[in-house]
Amino acid sequence: AMWRLLALAAIAQIVHGSCPSGYDLVKDGECRGFAGKQNVYFSDAPRIAMETCDRVKGAPVIIHNEEHQTYWMNRAPPTDQGFMILGIVCNENTLKYEWADGSPIDYRPKNYNEELNKVCSKEYGWEIHPDGYWSYGGPGSAISGLFFCTTQLEQPLPGGDGCAGFADDEDDGVCYQVGPAARDWKDAQLTCKKAGANLASIHNTKENDFVRRLAVSNGAVDGLVLGASAQQDGKFAWVDGTAMDFENYYPGFPKKNFGDCIAMDVSSTSGQWMNVDCASKFPVACMRQQGPTVEPTCSGDDYDEGDLIVSPGYPFSASTPCDFFLTVEPGKKVQVEILSLEANECCDSLVLYDGYLGGNVIATLTGIAENKTITTNSSNIMRVSW
Template sequence: MTTVIISSNCAMWSHSVLLLAALASVLADTCPDGFTILSTNKCVKLVTEASKHSDATAYCTSLGGNLISVHSVIDNNAYQKLAAVSVTPYWLGIKCAQSGSPKSCLWDDQSGDAGKYNGFAPGFPLLEIGSCVYVPTNSSSAGKWLSGDCDAMILNFICETTPITNTCTFQYNGNCYYPSQSALSEQDAQSACQQECGNLVSIHSDEENNFVQSLFTTNSPTYIRIGAKHSNNQNSNYWIDGSSWDYDNIGYSNPNLGMCWSMALTNDTIPAGKWISSHCDTSLPFVCKRTVGTQCGATPGPTPAQCTSPMFLHNSGSFYSPNWPNSYLGDQYPCTYILDTPIGSLVQIQFPILNLDSQASISLYNHVEDSTPFLVLEANSASDQWYTSTTNTMRVVFQLCISHCLNDGANYNWKAEFKPSTAVTTQPPITVTPNPNNPSGCNSNIMAPGYISSPNYPNYYPSNALCRYHLSTTVGNRIKLDFGAIDTDQCCDYIYVQDGAFTGSPFIANISGTYPAHMKTFQSTSNLMLVTFKSSIYDNKDYTGFSANFCTIQI
């Protein structure tokens, strides 16, 4: 079946590559290696190496895809059948912002919210449990959507991506070519090409040079950008896609004119088809190139034409102004981006490209709920500086001009990159309030040597339990923790061991399932250790929990 490319990744390219959206036709019938095609016409991959939600998201992104989004009963049933080979539940690519409101749950792949279709069990989503969503595979709740703790639960997951495209409109010698009449600088043009998993064009023969020249048949510009640059020593040249410099058609070389290269399409200073040195920041039309069949299931970041709802981004990555790489002017809505990195880290962000008009601003907030930003970026702000939040979350709000907006023809846009950094602030210890479902002593501070156990041990532990045990010994020594027999529901009940006294301390282990005594033994790197036991809301009539002894290791 032949269709016209209108996929989300092409929409993210937006108007930069006009001919791509208008002309390119593809045959979508195969999947990348490791993926299989479902009846939903999506390429999917089940991963049974259980992970936290953020790690699952990062893995899918590394494959050029996303955690799955589900928009129909057919989709839901297909994914459940795929995941049923394991008893471990699987994550969905969605996060919720409000209990009891599926419409507040937004899909990671920017495909909207869960208001029109969802499979939530009654009473869900429930943010008291967590903002992420998972699906059991073999219980009475199989196929239903439940709320889960994004950082505490370790589950299977499914990645999805779009089928590989095997043909393209402009094809030569195993490569696809995408000409754009939009004039951009070398940096912006290369960014646009990379969004489509390609690069500015490299040229390796007279025949390819003639082919590239022929791509502009109407309203031909005088010059176009190609993906060549002078080396820093100015004695050689290279292609930015990394291919070998085995051909050139130089008409005039002079690095004083600029470190980049352009091709003449009409007889001007040099004959048509010849190359000339040019400034990299000069805005020119350009050509992108990528190998036929290259999978491009996801772009480096979302680039919607307009912002109508918050966008949730995890771990690390890039995101862009609306209508990137063209100007964002004309958009009427502010854009909100919610960033989160692993617990124990801080969010760092920079803007390698920052071209704001005089009435636009980008505000950075330490918390999602903060009303006052810790920083506001404007037209004259530095574009190469890293900014750091005080937590592992950050809210970014891009405010556009509302009235009497400037329209001077300039290309206003920006690109943001974010990543986790090691926390430099000390988190306060947990203030423990005994859970009414647990017996006295479930939540406690204990000095070594000592003994801990799950509530009611060795009888069945209650549902919805949350026990935290702060273990400590004398300063300068270490703690050895030795578990007896462990018996918990592998689906949903967990024991977490952390190297320190804080909820943000590094994880030593996440334990779930059944293990014989003395199989799980751990040692801290300081005189403090935190053990947390958490059970699900489901009635437990099968599992006894755990016991553990701990003692001091003298250093």
């Protein structure tokens, strides 16, 4: 039996992505990673480091504590293979060295070049050795510079109106968001789930008009995927389970053999609907209920095959631990598909067990993981611990 698991410790809103490719998600939405290698002069290294990191809206290597120091020294190359450039720059007003983001150098390792304490020079560039030593080089010193960056993902914080970054139509207690095109209808629903929502259901003309205007304002002018699809009896139903109590089809729609999913034509002011192929690639309309922020809890719910499971507090908080117990008939094995995991490598992990009490660990996952399938070795029970 297959379950689909979404366990996010960081970012889940449509408009915000994951860490840049190759970067580690370390903690609290902070991404760190390698940005490039370039032959430079030491005197140019600080400027090039800042320009390089600006491309990912980040900052060069900045060290304020022992955790920062340990992380970066463990990634510094041997000096015969290049130099990891530190984001240390000269403040020509104070004549003191500071970090590239303007923060003071409030941490120093056990071993560093004493030049750091002297009147600064903009002609010097600083680097860190694998043993943690901070050193510098001056003008005319050509090196192979390795540039690493830190960038901060934007957290989806709950808003005062209960919509938390979604658009509020200020009338019926629901919030909407329009996201980029998905691969197909199922992927569109997954996109909404990542934002703590469902594909949008529409129940009156005002909602329909609001969603159409929101789509246009977000540049979605060709079409918009809605949350209705055809069921086994051929009738359309909303994915969120609400009643199909409003319809806005073009005359003659839905048409036979046109498709089993519903999209809105946003090019017309009336925002009429058509049934389309579920593999059509249109932007996505998501909707969730408006509501105050509540403290997340581990529900202990039972799950059926095919259910989508998310961590407590998703997508705003990942601080609540939780165990999920997934079972199938005796003699069968449990299989879980990890659709999306974003866990702080410093302190969060997803542990999967073969069995439950005293079961062997099958996998321990942290950082960023997508589309992984994990199966029990012998047990018909899998314990998933967040």
